[in-house]
Amino acid sequence: MASRARDPEGEVETWTIREIAEEFDVTHRTVRHYEELGLISPERHGTTRIYHRRDKTRLGLILRGKRLGFPLEEIRTIIDLYDAPRGRRSQLEYVLGQIDERRTDLEQRRRDIEDALTELAGFEDRCREDLSKLPG
Amino acid sequence: MASRARDPEGEVETWTIREIAEEFDVTHRTVRHYEELGLISPERHGTTRIYHRRDKTRLGLILRGKRLGFPLEEIRTIIDLYDAPRGRRSQLEYVLGQIDERRTDLEQRRRDIEDALTELAGFEDRCREDLSKLPG
DNA sequence: CTTTACGTTGACGTCAACGTCAAGCAGCGT
DNA sequence: ACGCTGCTTGACGTTGACGTCAACGTAAAG
Numbered sequence: 401m402a403s404r405a406r407d408p409e410g411e412v413e414t415w416t417i418r419e420i421a422e423e424f425d426v427t428h429r430t431v432r433h434y435e436e437l438g439l440i441s442p443e444r445h446g447t448t449r450i451y452h453r454r455d456k457t458r459l460g461l462i463l464r465g466k467r468l469g470f471p472l473e474e475i476r477t478i479i480d481l482y483d484a485p486r487g488r489r490s491q492l493e494y495v496l497g498q499i500d501e502r503r504t505d506l507e508q509r510r511r512d513i514e515d516a517l518t519e520l521a522g523f524e525d526r527c528r529e530d531l532s533k534l535p536g
Numbered sequence: 537m538a539s540r541a542r543d544p545e546g547e548v549e550t551w552t553i554r555e556i557a558e559e560f561d562v563t564h565r566t567v568r569h570y571e572e573l574g575l576i577s578p579e580r581h582g583t584t585r586i587y588h589r590r591d592k593t594r595l596g597l598i599l600r601g602k603r604l605g606f607p608l609e610e611i612r613t614i615i616d617l618y619d620a621p622r623g624r625r626s627q628l629e630y631v632l633g634q635i636d637e638r639r640t641d642l643e644q645r646r647r648d649i650e651d652a653l654t655e656l657a658g659f660e661d662r663c664r665e666d667l668s669k670l671p672g
Numbered sequence: 673c674t675t676t677a678c679g680t681t682g683a684c685g686t687c688a689a690c691g692t693c694a695a696g697c698a699g700c701g702t
Numbered sequence: 703a704c705g706c707t708g709c710t711t712g713a714c715g716t717t718g719a720c721g722t723c724a725a726c727g728t729a730a731a732g
């Protein structure tokens with residue numbers, strides 16, 4: 401999976417854009433798009449992009465955010481939060497405030513999902529009941 | 537809230553597009569857009585749209601679907617499912633299959649949310665720890 | 673040394689989900 | 703009768719999230 405051709409033992413693993421795209425099942429265009437928006441910033445070897453483990457971590461976070469329906473801009477502010485400076489009290493308090501907003505949002509979504517699953521279960525019961533009443 | 541001017545006691549409640557939009561905190565344009573896509577189909581009084589309770593129910597489902605990040609087309613197939621004919625075995629089996637797909641999807645999203653909340657909690661702990669180490 | 677594979681940067685296209693006019697009709701308050 | 707308000711139907715604009723070329727560089731493989 402990883403590009404090991406130029407990696408003597410003990411060096412860090414790196415990946416090309418194609419390997420990254422394949423692994424996460426997206427197109428290279430998508431990966432580049434995320435870079436244009438500043439969500440990832442891979443190393444460059446000349447003009448060629450070199451992806452490290454932290455880029456994979458971020459991409460994982462991006463795609464999870466997408467599955468949850470967050471817009472990319474919002475995703476950027478969230479994952480940037482993890483790397484934000486937290487040296488001063490004001491900075492830490494800002495980050496903690498952001499965390500609270502995120503949590504509130506996520507908890508709303510969780511409730512929505514619970515509700516949807518509950519309804520779905522009830523609906524399934526009714527369907528199975530209908531089915532059991534059919535001839536045959 | 538409801539238009540009662542022409543409602544003698546005992547008649548069903550109805551609402552105008554503006555009332556609906558206000559109640560759900562969307563624009564009338566949004567409501568019309570959903571109608572164009574076939575997600576709701578209010579009664580007409582001449583050219584004027586008249587919304588009943590079932591329209592409100594559907595709009596609620598639509599907006600919840602949106603909060604969960606589903607595209608409108610997919611939302612339409614889901615809420616249509618609840619009204620789908622289920623008289624024949626093949627129809628019921630189709631519906632049950634769709635329900636299963638929906639549940640799998642929702643459960644994936646729930647896992648994503650749980651993960652995100654867990655990470656967020658860990659991150660908050662680290663931040664609070666940092667904060668407690670600050671002077672003052 | 674050319675082919676082939678994979679990489680690069682634009683630039684334009686597309687689709688969803690509306691926003692934003694424009695222009696018109698319909699009732700009703702004075 | 704007249705204007706105001708609220709509703710209507712187009713029709714075009716916008717934004718986000720990519721898709722889809724075109725045109726080019728480069729490095730290993732035949």
